Every structure is written in structure tokens, then in C-alpha cells.
Amino acid sequence: MHAGLKITAFAAGLAATFGTAYGVGQSVGSVTDDPAPARHESHAEPSPAPEEGGGHAAEGGHGTEPAGGLQISEAGYTLDLRTPAVTARERTDLRFVIRDARGRAVTAYEREHDKELHLIIASRDLVTYRHLHPTRAADGTWSTPVDLPRAGGYRVFADFTPAKKGAENLTLGADLAASGSYEPQRLPAARATAEVDGYQVTLDGTLRPGAGSELKLNVSRDGKPVTDLQPYLGAYGHLVALRSGDLAYLHVHPNGEPGDGRTASGPGISFTATAPSVGDYRLFLDFKHDGKVRTAAFTVRAGAAAPQASAPAGEPESGHDESGHGH
Known part of the structure; x- marks a missing residue:
């Protein structure tokens, strides 16, 4: 992001x-290989999904x-x-x-x-x-x-x-x-769809500065919704959000968990997040299907309208580890 x-x-x-x-690097794009x-x-x-207008004041303000x-x-x-x-x-x-x-x-x-x-x-x-x-x-x-x-x-x-x-x-x-030899790279532009390993992940929702909002990510493959996602880290997906510039790490809560009787195993994965300020953020979604964890990345701007679902963003340079070792 x-x-x-x-x-x-x-x-x-x-x-x-x-x-x-x-x-x-500071920019706007998707996830991949990519103070006080x-x-x-x-x-x-x-956490439950927030109601419209909910949340707290922005960082540096009143208690976010x-x-x-x-x-x-x-x-x-x-x-x-x-x-x-x-x-x-x-x-x-x-x-x-x-x-x-x-x-x-x-x-x-x-x-x-x-x-x-x-x-x-x-x-x-x-x-x-x-x-x-x-x-x-x-x-x-x-x-x-x-x-x-x-x-x-x-x-x-x-x-x-x-x-x-x-x-x-x-x-x-x-x-x-x-x-090593370093060449700075700009991040991809904000888009609502990312592709990774033949999967398409669409982002519905956006970050709001100082207020909780729901981010729903929908996973499909070959144009068909994926309805049999596998649990990963106690949920059907794990989301990390980082702020461009200082790489502030946002706390993101999954909404529901496998086996709770109300959370489906796809295609939608829901999270609640609060952006501490206006700015560009990078979202990294890890999800598991067919025994493999993959990462889809998005760039969003807190305080801006949701990105358009145009051409999918490129895959991130990403890596996972479920056994204690990196890839």
C-alpha cells in the first residue's frame, strides 16, 4: 500500500x-515479493464488524x-x-x-x-x-x-x-x-483486485482514519468462488497492514473463526481495522487453500474512496512458514 x-x-x-x-520507498500498490x-x-x-460511523478519533487525537x-x-x-x-x-x-x-x-x-x-x-x-x-x-x-x-x-x-x-x-x-546492488521500486497503484498463483482476491471496503471499518476480501479461482478455504493461524485468513513511510504496524482483527458456527470457509474473509492517520497503507492477506499458503497484496489510502476493480495488481514477493522455517 x-x-x-x-x-x-x-x-x-x-x-x-x-x-x-x-x-x-513510499508508494501506492499491492502485496508481494515482492511512536509513543x-x-x-x-x-x-x-472483533465484530463495526457499525457505520463507529470507531475512535485519529492517532494523536483522542484514543485510537x-x-x-x-x-x-x-x-x-x-x-x-x-x-x-x-x-x-x-x-x-x-x-x-x-x-x-x-x-x-x-x-x-x-x-x-x-x-x-x-x-x-x-x-x-x-x-x-x-x-x-x-x-x-x-x-x-x-x-x-x-x-x-x-x-x-x-x-x-x-x-x-x-x-x-x-x-x-x-x-x-x-x-x-x-x-547488494539496490534499485528503489515504486509500489503498484491502488486496485481492488490482486492475483496470486491463479487466484483472484477482491477487496471490498477501505481503511478509515481514526475509525474502525470492515475489510472484506473475496477469494476466487478461475472465476469461481473458493468456498473451502482452510484454517490458517486460527482463521480463514491473516491480514497485516503497514503504513507507507514509517511502516507502522496496524492491529487487524479477524471477524469470526473456523468452527464458531457462523463463519463460512470462503469466499469472503472479514477483518476490522482502524487506520491511525490519513495516508497510504499496504495490506497483505495470507490465505490457505489446497494445503498451500498464498499472499495477496493491496495498496489503499485511508480517507480515500475504495479503489476500482480494474486490472489486477501484480503478485507480491512474499514468503510464509507454517513449520518454523522461511521460504
């Missing part, structure tokens, strides 16, 4: 370290749920990224630790959406996206292999809930650099 950026002093610093130039303490509620409970991922440390927990740099197109073990206020590695987590921790990696231009589930060692060190297709700046998001009474869901973020 988003608009185009130019190479900054940060990019130049990375170039000095890795012998490459980096850029930060922020707190999240638990992802465990699905803050975006996450902008801080490396929050609520006494810190993301210690032990692998801050990798080489593009080379498989590397990414390692990190979540530390508590006393600097100790956290070793106990609540399971959220079937996992103790969700790891998201997105390029600064929001063209490359990875949703991984790393493996945790007994000493609290998390690890997962990654193979990033392009050089440049990336953001790593750790989404988790400590197994501690009263602890809330957190999303901590840290910067990751991938060395």
Missing part, C-alpha cells in the same frame, strides 16, 4: 557499511489504538536483533531474542493465532514481504532462515504476548539491512 521515496542519509550510511546504496509507546490488545478474540512496530522497546520488553545485516539472495539464519526489563531472555509466551510469535519482514518500499514462524531454543533465542531477494532497508516485526499475568500483545520492530 503506498507512495515513492528518495535515497536518504540513512541509505548512504548503509552504503558505507555494505558497499551499496539503499532507498526508502504502542500497545496492542490480544489477537485472540475476534496506536500502531505498533515503531519501537524496538516497549512495556519493559526489547527486541534484540542479533542479525542486523544479511546479504541479498543468500540464505542466512536470522537470530533474535526478546528481553525483559532486567535484560533476561523471555522463554514463556502465550499462543496467539496458533503460534508463540509471529515474525514479519517487510522492505522499506513495501514490495517484499515475509511472514515467518521462527523456532525458539531453550535459552530464548529465536531463529529462522531468510533469503531476501533484493538489497535495501527492511523492517523486522516481532508480534507476541509474554506469558505473564496482565501482559498485553506487543509488536516490536527493528531495522535490518540487506547488502
Whole structure:
């Protein structure tokens, strides 16, 4: 989801370290391979679809749920990224630790959406996206292999809930650099339809700044609705939303869950989301069918009319992991 950026002093610093130039991309497009303490509620409970006119005031205003991922440390927990740099197109073990206020590695987590921790990696231009589930060692060190297709700046998001009474869901973020020859890319324009692996996914609804709104994504293949989606991460789909420019991580709730007696297994997958501000956002939908997880990506602008269902957007550079290892 988003608009185009130019190479900054940060990019130049990375170039000095890795012998490459980096850029930060802002634009408007679809998902593929492509500040103040922020707190999240638990992802465990699905939210009902909002009524028209519902929601709260915008960020910086009066109480909207803050975006996450902008801080490396929050609520006494810190993301210690032990692998801050990798080489593009080379498989590397990414390692990190979540530390508590006393600097100790956290070793106990609540399971959220079937996992103790969700790891998201997105390029600064929001063209490359990875949703991984790393493996945790007994000493609290998390690890997962990654193979990033392009050089440049990336953001790593750790989404988790400590197994501690009263602890809330957190999303901590840290910067990751991938060395190599870098060419900035602009994101695709906002469209209501995306294609991935022969599937067509249509977005109905849009983000609203400071107010909850329903986003419904409909999945079809060869022109026929897909009505037998398989559960993935405790729902028929998992949606991540990132704000262009600073990559703020939005908290998105699924509406309903498999087996609740009211949520169908497709073709529609419903979510409730609130944009913290006007701006361009990138939506990444993971869904599972025929035993494989796929990602459809969309660019939307909070505060603008829904995009037209014109030519489908290109597939994102994406990756998944259901076994604890990246693709």
C-alpha cells in the first residue's frame, strides 16, 4: 500500500557499511515479493464488524489504538536483533531474542493465532514481504532462515504476548539491512483486485482514519468462488497492514473463526481495522487453500474512496512458514 521515496542519509550510511546504496520507498500498490509507546490488545478474540460511523478519533487525537512496530522497546520488553545485516539472495539464519526489563531472555509466551510469535519482514518500499514462524531454543533465542531477494532497508516485526499475568500483545520492530546492488521500486497503484498463483482476491471496503471499518476480501479461482478455504493461524485468513513511510504496524482483527458456527470457509474473509492517520497503507492477506499458503497484496489510502476493480495488481514477493522455517 503506498507512495515513492528518495535515497536518504540513512541509505548512504548503509552504503558505507555494505558497499551499496539503499532507498526508502513510499508508494501506492499491492502485496508481494515482492511512536509513543504502542500497545496492542490480544489477537485472540475476534472483533465484530463495526457499525457505520463507529470507531475512535485519529492517532494523536483522542484514543485510537496506536500502531505498533515503531519501537524496538516497549512495556519493559526489547527486541534484540542479533542479525542486523544479511546479504541479498543468500540464505542466512536470522537470530533474535526478546528481553525483559532486567535484560533476561523471555522463554514463556502465550499462543496467539496458533503460534508463540509471529515474525514479519517487510522492505522499506513495501514490495517484499515475509511472514515467518521462527523456532525458539531453550535459552530464548529465536531463529529462522531468510533469503531476501533484493538489497535495501527492511523492517523486522516481532508480534507476541509474554506469558505473564496482565501482559498485553506487543509488536516490536527493528531495522535490518540487506547488502547488494539496490534499485528503489515504486509500489503498484491502488486496485481492488490482486492475483496470486491463479487466484483472484477482491477487496471490498477501505481503511478509515481514526475509525474502525470492515475489510472484506473475496477469494476466487478461475472465476469461481473458493468456498473451502482452510484454517490458517486460527482463521480463514491473516491480514497485516503497514503504513507507507514509517511502516507502522496496524492491529487487524479477524471477524469470526473456523468452527464458531457462523463463519463460512470462503469466499469472503472479514477483518476490522482502524487506520491511525490519513495516508497510504499496504495490506497483505495470507490465505490457505489446497494445503498451500498464498499472499495477496493491496495498496489503499485511508480517507480515500475504495479503489476500482480494474486490472489486477501484480503478485507480491512474499514468503510464509507454517513449520518454523522461511521460504
